[in-house]
Amino acid sequence: MRLEAHLEQLVAQVVLDLLPAEEHGNQVRALVRPTQNQEHGDYQVNGMIPLAKRLRRPPLEMAAPVAEALRERPEFLSAEVAGPGFINLRLDAAWMARLLNEDLGDPRLGVPEVETPKSIVVDYSSPNIAKQMHVGHIRSTVIGDSVSRTLRFVGHRVTRDNHLGDWGTQFGLLLVGMRAFGDETALAKNAIVELERVYRLASARAKEDDTFAAAAREELAKLQAGDSDNLALWKRFVATTREVLEEMYARLDVEFDIWLGESTYNSMLGDVVALLIDRGLAREDDGAVGIFWNEVDAPKSLRNQKEPFLVRKRDGAYLYATSDIATALHRQDQLQAEESIYVVDSRQTLHFRQLFAVAELLGVRTKMEHVSFGTVLDEHGQPLRTRDGQTVTLGSVLDEAERRAEERIRAGVAEGKIQLEPEAIVETARTIGIGAVKYADLRQNRTSDYRFDWDKLISFSGDAGPYVQYAYARTRSILQKGNRTEEEASEGTIDLAHEAELALGRILLIFGDTVHKAAETRQPHLLCQHAYELATQISRFLTQCRVLQPGHTESERARFALLSLAGRQLRCALNLLGIHVVERM
Numbered sequence: 001m002r003l004e005a006h007l008e009q010l011v012a013q014v015v016l017d018l019l020p021a022e023e024h025g026n027q028v029r030a031l032v033r034p035t036q037n038q039e040h041g042d043y044q045v046n047g048m049i050p051l052a053k054r055l056r057r058p059p060l061e062m063a064a065p066v067a068e069a070l071r072e073r074p075e076f077l078s079a080e081v082a083g084p085g086f087i088n089l090r091l092d093a094a095w096m097a098r099l100l101n102e103d104l105g106d107p108r109l110g111v112p113e114v115e116t117p118k119s120i121v122v123d124y125s126s127p128n129i130a131k132q133m134h135v136g137h138i139r140s141t142v143i144g145d146s147v148s149r150t151l152r153f154v155g156h157r158v159t160r161d162n163h164l165g166d167w168g169t170q171f172g173l174l175l176v177g178m179r180a181f182g183d184e185t186a187l188a189k190n191a192i193v194e195l196e197r198v199y200r201l202a203s204a205r206a207k208e209d210d211t212f213a214a215a216a217r218e219e220l221a222k223l224q225a226g227d228s229d230n231l232a233l234w235k236r237f238v239a240t241t242r243e244v245l246e247e248m249y250a251r252l253d254v255e256f257d258i259w260l261g262e263s264t265y266n267s268m269l270g271d272v273v274a275l276l277i278d279r280g281l282a283r284e285d286d287g288a289v290g291i292f293w294n295e296v297d298a299p300k301s302l303r304n305q306k307e308p309f310l311v312r313k314r315d316g317a318y319l320y321a322t323s324d325i326a327t328a329l330h331r332q333d334q335l336q337a338e339e340s341i342y343v344v345d346s347r348q349t350l351h352f353r354q355l356f357a358v359a360e361l362l363g364v365r366t367k368m369e370h371v372s373f374g375t376v377l378d379e380h381g382q383p384l385r386t387r388d389g390q391t392v393t394l395g396s397v398l399d400e401a402e403r404r405a406e407e408r409i410r411a412g413v414a415e416g417k418i419q420l421e422p423e424a425i426v427e428t429a430r431t432i433g434i435g436a437v438k439y440a441d442l443r444q445n446r447t448s449d450y451r452f453d454w455d456k457l458i459s460f461s462g463d464a465g466p467y468v469q470y471a472y473a474r475t476r477s478i479l480q481k482g483n484r485t486e487e488e489a490s491e492g493t494i495d496l497a498h499e500a501e502l503a504l505g506r507i508l509l510i511f512g513d514t515v516h517k518a519a520e521t522r523q524p525h526l527l528c529q530h531a532y533e534l535a536t537q538i539s540r541f542l543t544q545c546r547v548l549q550p551g552h553t554e555s556e557r558a559r560f561a562l563l564s565l566a567g568r569q570l571r572c573a574l575n576l577l578g579i580h581v582v583e584r585m
């Protein structure tokens with residue numbers, strides 16, 4: 001269940017039942033929030049004060065009968081009026097245990113599905129091909145993956161789309177560049193490295209040499225018009241880079257249902273421009289075609305936007321905007337998308353505001369949303385680069401993470417802090433390293449920039465992937481010591497007696513709320529927070545409560561059941577983050 005949602009509803013209903021209908025007009029918000037200070041209780045009702053104000057009644061007088069009615073409920077051990085009219089609630093341990101025992105028998109761990117599943121397209125990763133994925137791509141890839149997993153888990157029909165940048169201006173340069181400086185053997189060996197080299201040379205040459213630049217534009221136009229030589233070469237660029245991308249996604253365990261890159265929409269672009277002109281939304285200006293925001297019924301925020309949203313250049317070439325408009329129509333008409341989510345860098349905010357405005361003017365019904373994120377910075381607050389000023393490739397970050405994880409694990413084994421057979425070290429380091437990179441990224445509120453810090457990333461003590469994974473591995477090793485499988489342990493009945501068990505129980509009970517909040521707001525960091533808090537409470541429980549007990553008491557069975565539920569929930573949370581667990585460490 002969703003505990004916090006349940007409490008909110010419950011308290012609101014109690015208030016409604018106590019007030020005459022003409023007074024409340026069915027509008028009551030209980031505003032039940034976790035207390036800041038555990039000494040006051042578990043939850044606090046904050047809604048009585050604003051309600052009393054609205055109804056012009058003394059808040060204390062309003063709160064008292066509500067508290068009294070709440071005290072009668074099985075959910076609460078106590079309900080006390082405090083301060084100017086808050087109500088402090090303490091959950092009843094037996095009631096909590098009953099819910100946890102229900103979760104124990106549920107493969108979904110008590111997380112309900114949404115009432116109205118939607119078909120949702122999630123557009124993420126979407127790199128521009130013929131380039132290596134760099135550290136910037138990690139964000140779209142891992143955030144998009146986690147958002148997709150979470151939406152799917154709560155019951156939506158999710159289509160994961162890798163909207164590759166496979167049709168842009170870079171291909172003009174690549175076509176002429178490949179013919180001028182390309183090395184076929186190198187292309188066959190490592191396509192992306194060769195294409196990057198060619199691209200660098202070609203774009204440098206184009207800056208100095210106008211004829212060369214003009215040739216690149218011409219080849220691009222020929223490609224977009226279907227020239228067969230150019231298409232053949234382009235196809236090789238795409239196929240070879242795709243192989244490299246697939247390897248990277250396999251390493252990250254990230255998947256897509258469809259790969260509809262920009263090129264997919266090429267044949268629709270002429271019609272899109274015609275449609276926009278026909279509807280009076282776009283017009284020609286000096287040979288180019290664009291949407292002029294002061295000439296259409298634009299949202300306020302765009303009316304002062306001087307630059308038009310260009311959909312066709314003077315030379316006839318189409319743009320990123322054009323293919324995105326085509327994509328929006330395609331997602332609505334062909335994929336029947338009710339929602340479309342774009343997991344893209346916040347630097348593209350203006351692009352998406354304009355795109356969404358055009359879609360709205362065209363009557364597109366798909367609800368479109370830009371799920372934006374900030375930049376990965378170095379320790380000086382500058383965008384992360386290599387020492388010679390190049391962008392850091394994603395592959396090199398993963399290599400380094402695995403290397404550092406291995407180093408730490410070997411040190412842990414030497415010190416006797418980590419128990420692991422030598423042959424398991426490399427594989428474990430891989431899981432820990434990749435998990436650490438993902439966790440470091442996902443734990444940030446996605447809209448902020450974040451500093452990449454190797455020491456914090458591979459940490460077994462702070463808010464980091466390895467710490468959370470270590471807590472999970474501990475739950476497994478205790479099951480093993482107790483000679484139980486997870487299923488066997490789940491057969492026990494949870495009983496919350498010790499303070500550490502209660503604290504663990506409280507965090508376990510809000511998993512449903514967390515998952516739904518993360519799904520609704522597309523914020524994986526809420527799941528990281530949950531995983532971290534859960535890991536902390538598992539460690540506390542294991543330090544303060546003995547699970548294995550001589551004589552196999554009832555209490556041992558209860559603790560194994562709690563441990564099993566905690567481990568399963570932690571694994572589920574990590575899974576929604578796209579992070580693999582390790583069974584032993």
Ligand code: ARG
Nearest residue numbers: 123126127128163164165344
């Ligand atoms: N290829 C673009 C880039 O790397 C991102 C594409 C995002 N998706 C979209 N439908 N515009 O910047």
